[in-house]
Amino acid sequence: MTAARSGAEELWTGLNAAQADGHECVMCEVSFVVPEVPAQHRPAPVPGTRTGPSGVPSVPVGVSETGSQVFACLGICAALAFPD
Numbered sequence: 490m491t492a493a494r495s496g497a498e499e500l501w502t503g504l505n506a507a508q509a510d511g512h513e514c515v516m517c518e519v520s521f522v523v524p525e526v527p528a529q530h531r532p533a534p535v536p537g538t539r540t541g542p543s544g545v546p547s548v549p550v551g552v553s554e555t556g557s558q559v560f561a562c563l564g565i566c567a568a569l570a571f572p573d
């Protein structure tokens with residue numbers, strides 16, 4: 490939950506519960522938390538991204554209706570989520 494929300498932050502609606510909690514990609518619904526990959530087998534973190542337990546790098550793309558930050562996979566999903 491962010492106290493000061495930027496006016497430019499995108500509000501996502503129509504997400505499923507896991508997406509709205511930031512646990513799934515808002516574009517392709519891949520999970521960032523399952524299956525849980527042991528830390529030593531996760532890829533090295535990419536600067537500017539978050540890597541969850543499943544090892545999928547993701548980038549914040551806005552907030553859900555619940556106010557939680559939501560994420561998209563790094564790559565095509567983030568590009569589609571953020572056309573600019």
Ligand SMILES: [Zn+2]
Nearest residue numbers: 514517562566
């Ligand atoms: Zn995705």
